[in-house]
Amino acid sequence: MELRLNVQSSPHVRDRISTSAIMLDVIIALIPATVWGLIKFGIHAAALVVISVASAVISETLYNFAVKKQNTIYDLSCVVTGLIVGLNMPPEVPFFVPVVGSFFAIVIVKMLFGGLGQNFMNPALAGRCFCLISFAGFMNNYTSRMSVDAYTSATPLILLKNGHEVNLLDMLFGNIPGTIGEISAICLLLGATYLAAKKVIDLRIPITYILTFVVFIMIFGQGKTTNVNYILGEVLGGGLIFGAFFMATDYVTSPITPLGKIIYGILLGVLTGIFRLFGKSGESVSYVILISNLLVPLIESFTVPTAFGKGGK
Amino acid sequence: MYTFKHGVHPEEMKELSKDRQIKIVKAGKVLVFPMQQHIGAKAKPCVKVGDNVLVGQIIGEADGVISANVLSSVSGKVISIENRLVVGGQKVESIIIENDEKYDAIKGFGLERDFNTLSNDEIIKIVKDAGIVGLGGASFPTHVKLSPKDPNAIDYVLVNGAECEPYLTSDYRLMIEETETLIKGLQCILKLFPRAKGVICVEDNKKDAYEKITKACSTISNIETALMKTKYPQGGERQLIFAITGRKINVSTLPADAGCIVDNVDTVISIGNAVCKSTPLLRRIMTLSGDVYNETANLNVRFGISYQEVIDAVGGFSTSPEKIVSGGPMMGLPVFSLDMPVSKNSSALLAFSKDPLSKEKETNCINCGRCVSACPINLLPTRMLKAAKMGNFDEYIKLNGPECITCGSCSFVCPAKKPLTPYFSYMKFAVRGYLNSKKEAKK
Ligand code: SF4
Ligand code: SF4
Numbered sequence: 001m002e003l004r005l006n007v008q009s010s011p012h013v014r015d016r017i018s019t020s021a022i023m024l025d026v027i028i029a030l031i032p033a034t035v036w037g038l039i040k041f042g043i044h045a046a047a048l049v050v051i052s053v054a055s056a057v058i059s060e061t062l063y064n065f066a067v068k069k070q071n072t073i074y075d076l077s078c079v080v081t082g083l084i085v086g087l088n089m090p091p092e093v094p095f096f097v098p099v100v101g102s103f104f105a106i107v108i109v110k111m112l113f114g115g116l117g118q119n120f121m122n123p124a125l126a127g128r129c130f131c132l133i134s135f136a137g138f139m140n141n142y143t144s145r146m147s148v149d150a151y152t153s154a155t156p157l158i159l160l161k162n163g164h165e166v167n168l169l170d171m172l173f174g175n176i177p178g179t180i181g182e183i184s185a186i187c188l189l190l191g192a193t194y195l196a197a198k199k200v201i202d203l204r205i206p207i208t209y210i211l212t213f214v215v216f217i218m219i220f221g222q223g224k225t226t227n228v229n230y231i232l233g234e235v236l237g238g239g240l241i242f243g244a245f246f247m248a249t250d251y252v253t254s255p256i257t258p259l260g261k262i263i264y265g266i267l268l269g270v271l272t273g274i275f276r277l278f279g280k281s282g283e284s285v286s287y288v289i290l291i292s293n294l295l296v297p298l299i300e301s302f303t304v305p306t307a308f309g310k311g312g313k
Numbered sequence: 314m315y316t317f318k319h320g321v322h323p324e325e326m327k328e329l330s331k332d333r334q335i336k337i338v339k340a341g342k343v344l345v346f347p348m349q350q351h352i353g354a355k356a357k358p359c360v361k362v363g364d365n366v367l368v369g370q371i372i373g374e375a376d377g378v379i380s381a382n383v384l385s386s387v388s389g390k391v392i393s394i395e396n397r398l399v400v401g402g403q404k405v406e407s408i409i410i411e412n413d414e415k416y417d418a419i420k421g422f423g424l425e426r427d428f429n430t431l432s433n434d435e436i437i438k439i440v441k442d443a444g445i446v447g448l449g450g451a452s453f454p455t456h457v458k459l460s461p462k463d464p465n466a467i468d469y470v471l472v473n474g475a476e477c478e479p480y481l482t483s484d485y486r487l488m489i490e491e492t493e494t495l496i497k498g499l500q501c502i503l504k505l506f507p508r509a510k511g512v513i514c515v516e517d518n519k520k521d522a523y524e525k526i527t528k529a530c531s532t533i534s535n536i537e538t539a540l541m542k543t544k545y546p547q548g549g550e551r552q553l554i555f556a557i558t559g560r561k562i563n564v565s566t567l568p569a570d571a572g573c574i575v576d577n578v579d580t581v582i583s584i585g586n587a588v589c590k591s592t593p594l595l596r597r598i599m600t601l602s603g604d605v606y607n608e609t610a611n612l613n614v615r616f617g618i619s620y621q622e623v624i625d626a627v628g629g630f631s632t633s634p635e636k637i638v639s640g641g642p643m644m645g646l647p648v649f650s651l652d653m654p655v656s657k658n659s660s661a662l663l664a665f666s667k668d669p670l671s672k673e674k675e676t677n678c679i680n681c682g683r684c685v686s687a688c689p690i691n692l693l694p695t696r697m698l699k700a701a702k703m704g705n706f707d708e709y710i711k712l713n714g715p716e717c718i719t720c721g722s723c724s725f726v727c728p729a730k731k732p733l734t735p736y737f738s739y740m741k742f743a744v745r746g747y748l749n750s751k752k753e754a755k756k
Contacts (some may be wrong), residue, residue, distance in 0.1 A: 006636045006668040007647040008733045011721030013323055013479065014669055017683075017728045019676040075676050117677035117729075202682065251680040256693060258685070300696075307713035308690040309551060309563030 001111045023076035029191030030083055030246070036059040036187045037180035041091035041144050045180045049086035052098035056082025058208040059106040077116050081105050084246065087181025088239075088286070093138045100134070101127035121293045122253045124245035126284050132283055137241075142177040156237040157276070165229050182239035192245035204261040205254055210235060211270025214299075220277055223284075234276060243285035244268075253293040258302040260296075267292050267299075314517060316542035317552040319689045321641065321722045323479045323519060323545055330602045330609040331482045335490055336624045337613045340412055344617030345397050346372060346383050347405040351446040354452050364391045368418035369593050372408050375441065381454040382444040386595040386615035389413040395745030398653055400639045400646050407654070409618065424591040428501045431588070432463075436501055440584055443593035444657075449473060449577030450550070450640060452658040455584065458576070459505055463567035467506040468633035469558055469573045471515055472499055472513040472581050475524070475541060475548030478641025481661050483598040484578040486611045488515065488522035491582050492529045497535065498585025502574065503535055509574070512537040512557055518543040545643060546720040550575050552689055564716050596659065599623065603664040605630045614655045620662060621651040634713075636668035643721040673730040684723035684733060690716050692735045694723035701736045706747040715744055 038046045038058060061079040064071045072078075085101045105127030113119045132139045142155055155177050156166040170176050174184025180190070195201040217224070217234055224230045235241070248268055255264050268288055275284030348356045356373030366372055366385045373383030389412045397407040428436065441456035461467060472495070488495060499511045513530070515523040517540050524551040530536040541547050541556055551562055553575060560571040568575050576584075579598055586592040595615055602609045607628035614623055620639075624630070637648040640660045648662070684694035692713055700708040709715075717737045724734040 002635075003633065005634070005647070005649050006648050006671055008668070008670050008732075009647060009738065010638075010642070010644050010649070010661075010719075011725050011734060012636065012638050012642040012645065012665075012668070012670065013725065014673060014730065015321070015323075015726050015728075017726065018674075018730070019679055022679070022681065022728055072676070077679070115677055117679050151425045191468070251682065254680075256680055256682045256685055256695065304693065304712060305685075305691045307563065307692060307716040308555075309561035309566070310713065310716070 004034050019075045019077070019165040025195060025198055026080050026246075027076065028082060029195045029200075030087065030181065030189045032187035032269050033181045033184055033242070034083070034087060036174050037087065037186045039092075040174060040183065041180055045089075045091045048089050048091075048093065048098050050085065051095055052086030052089065052102050053082035056085065056098045057105050059103045060111065062278060063107050063111045072115060075116060078106055081110070081124045081127075084181075085127045087242070088124065088128040088179050090139060090179055092141065093135070093145045097131055097135055097138055100170055101131045103125045113246035115153065117252050119252060120296070121290055122247055122250045125247055125290050129283075129286055129290060132286070137231060141232055142179075144177065152238045156233055159260065160230060160233050160237070166233040166237070168229065168236065171233065177239075179239065182242040185241050188241045188245060192241075195245070201245065202272050204258070205248050205265045208245045208262050208265025209248055209268040209272075210240070212266045213240070213272050216270055216273030217277065220273065238276070239285045240272065243289055247286075247289050248292075253296060253304065255296050255299045255304040257300055257305055259305070260299045263299050263303065264292060267295065314542050315514070315556040316544060316547065317540050317556050317689060319691070320544045320546060320552070320721070321687050321725050322525045323725060326480045326520065327482050327485070328603070329480065330600055330611060331485055333482070333486070333600050333609060333611050335483075335486050335613050336599060338615070338618060338623060340615050340618055341622050342412055343384075343392070344387055344412055344615070345407050345619070346385065346410065346617050347397060347399050347407045347654065347656055348373045348660055349399070349405045350383065350452060350616075350656040351381040352451060352681075353377065353381070356380060356383045357405065358394055358406070358592070360391050360408065362391050362393060365389070365626040366391060366410060368416050369422050369595065371442070371444070372410075372420050378453055381446050382442060383408075384616075385410055385592050387412040388415050388417040393699055397483055398650060399656065400613065400648060400653055400659060409582060420687060421591050423754070425571045426589055426591055428497070428504060428588050432506050436505060436588055439588050443583070443587035445580065445583050445587060445594045445655050447577060448579040448583065448597060448657065448660070450658065450660055451642065458574060460503065461567075461574070464727065465508055465510045466570055467574055470499065470502050470506060470509045470511045471553060471557055471573055471575045471576055472511065473548050473550075473553055473577045474513055474515040474519070475553060476519070476578075477516060477543070477545045477548040478643050478645075479545075480602045480663050480669050481600045481601045481641050482602070483611050483661065485519050485522055487582055487598055488519070488577050490625060492525055494582045494585040494589070495526070496530050496533065497589050497680060498581035498583070499536060500533070501584050501588045502576065502581065502595070506574065507696050509535075511705060512539050513537070514539045514541055514553060514557060516541050516543045516547055523703060544646075545722065546689060546718070549689065549718055549720055553719065563754060567740060594657070595714055597655065597659070599655065599659065600663075601627055602659040604659070605632050605633070605634045605664045605666045607631050616657065617657055618655050619651065619655050620648065620655065620659075623655060624651065624664075625663060634664040634666055634667050635671065636665045638665075640665040643725065644719065662729050675731065676729045678729050678731055681728060683728065684731075687722040687726045689722060692717060694737075695731070697740075698731060698733050701740050706744060709740060709744065714740060719740070
């Protein structure tokens with residue numbers, strides 16, 4: 001029998017997990033929040049999400065075509081980016097906004113730096129912040145044609161800032177104004193549970209992030225230490241849940257070292273606390289994650305774990 | 314239950330061959346004995362072309378402190394001494410023997426002996442003469458391992474029965490079929506280390522073997538058994554020592570520094586055979602498994618038989634394999650020719666119709682950290698790969714790269730299918746060269 005044998009070196013078996021399977025899991029985890037957003041905000045919002053994803057996929061394809069590289073869309077990471085850009089849009093922005101956002105995210109932030117895994121900032125968030133700066137008027141308008149009441153277009157964070165109480169149940173289920181994907185804490189947590197159960201995300205970052213944030217506002221929240229409505233309102237509002245579980249956990253832009261993840265979570269919590277208490281913008285979570293992204297290499301450099309048998313634990 | 318931190322859970326696949334009793338393979342007409350089947354210096358041929366040799370006769374003498382004898386596994390005539398291909402891909406000086414099929418053995422072969430009547434030096438000499446090396450894969454000469462600086466500092470003799478590599482079942486079969494010899498062998502070792510306790514360590518997917526051994530050694534005061542969690546690489550020397558004793562060794566310390574002697578099941582049985590039955594190391598037990606064999610098997614194979622003959626002994630392949638592995642799938646070597654002799658370091662012959670690696674598509678590293686959570690040595694494989702690819706040795710060393718045990722766990726879990734472990738195996742040598750040239754530059 002003539003034998004033609006492969007000779008790659010060990011290991012000769014591999015786990016079934018693949019990059020695209022992981023991305024698919026993230027997409028699945030975002031389905032509840034997406035569906036809820038579409039129910040709440042209607043057909044225009046649905047179109048925004050579709051356009052956002054499509055723009056991301058097309059941008060990546062065109063880029064690869066332009067630089068004559070193999071198309072990388074099959075790893076599905078551009079779908080995740082496009083989806084997150086879309087879910088970060090207020091419900092009534094014009095259609096060109098997510099196109100710009102996704103293009104910026106994919107081409108400028110990701111592909112120009114070498115593609116998947118090479119970027120140092122979260123592409124979707126960078127895309128969102130680019131839109132926030134460029135189209136501030138559109139991006140800060142949370143009115144939805146689905147609700148005529150002007151009062152409800154004030155986000156919970158603004159209400160809290162002005163000393164009002166917020167309806168926590170509405171925040172939990174997502175009966176509040178906000179971006180398409182961030183409003184329902186329950187839907188987001190459902191997705192996060194799925195990701196955690198499938199070991200796609202490591203809970204170290206989101207948990208330390210949220211805990212640090214809570215402790216921070218309890219200490220510095222000026223007399224609101226025990227105000228449950230205030231504290232839970234701050235946690236459930238302003239896209240913190242979305243950011244903590246779906247954006248701060250982005251593999252590429254968070255530390256890979258176990259200790260680094262904890263430090264990163266603490267950093268996020270403290271910065272978000274500072275922005276929320278002393279800043280004006282309601283978009284603190286996005287900016288905080290982007291700023292912290294830049295510190296990841298530094299955090300990693302001093303948290304290299306001790307090798308087995310090299311002293312310590 | 315005993316275990317270590319991190320590690321992975323590849324599919325076990327042991328059902329394929331675990332119930333196959335060990336069968337003896339008949340030797341063919343011509344056998345090949347490479348002079349290098351162990352770590353250390355090559356053995357020196359001590360026979361000439363035309364000489365007649367006997368079963369158990371030393372044909373290659375250990376040359377230097379770390380080296381091992383090579384013995385003939387058949388009787389017959391030396392027909393040639395020439396370079397032959399071995400599994401690693403090198404050509405190694407080998408003695409070719411024509412089998413006369415009489416199996417005439419050296420004097421005293423097979424005589425029963427009571428180890429209690431032997432002195433420690435005699436035991437070590439028997440082990441050395443018998444050509445025994447570690448049969449778990451590393452092939453370190455056993456008589457060297459058994460002679461640490463201070464035998465009184467050894468308080469554990471660990472028998473590695475983890476067999477944590479998928480597919481492999483040869484140690485399992487031995488633990489079931491040769492329980493007595495295993496315990497005898499361990500007693501011989503323990504005689505050398507009066508203050509040590511012997512622990513036979515078995516993974517919990519081999520409970521029946523564990524129970525059989527536990528029962529058999531229940532009356533022996535200095536031998537215990539330990540059940541370990543089934544996890545790869547539980548049988549790695551550092552992981553095993555940590556799991557049982559909580560002590561940690563690294564690349565620059567030896568098990569003996571942690572008060573431990575670690576030997577694999579087949580090695581201990583070989584010691585038992587050599588000391589108590591005057592039968593030197595002439596064979597090894599091999600698992601033949603995978604999806605293309607007409608029959609999977611656990612075989613008792615005399616050294617020198619070719620891979621092709623071993624495969625023929627179980628009726629060959631049903632379809633043509635795309636990949637053959639010598640050893641386990643996590644750390645074994647790819648086989649590119651079957652015209653190679655079975656030697657002390659060939660632990661299994663796995664054959665697969667499809668190479669799972671050939672279809673995998675590599676993507677960029679997504680920094681998911683799976684390799685980090687898998688690494689039993691607590692390293693950052695993705696960062697090491699980057700340093701290795703850029704030839705940045707200083708960074709690689711700073712990342713503790715030289716501590717890597719090339720266990721394959723990181724490559725196994727990587728969703729981006731990065732060739733992590735292959736690079737680290739290469740870096741093992743490259744770093745040594747780099748450090749040497751740096752030293753010389755300083756002079
Ligand atoms: S497992 Fe693979 S993709 Fe994940 S961090 Fe390690 S090298 Fe990168
Ligand atoms: S091959 Fe090396 S780096 Fe990879 S998991 Fe094993 S010890 Fe760690």
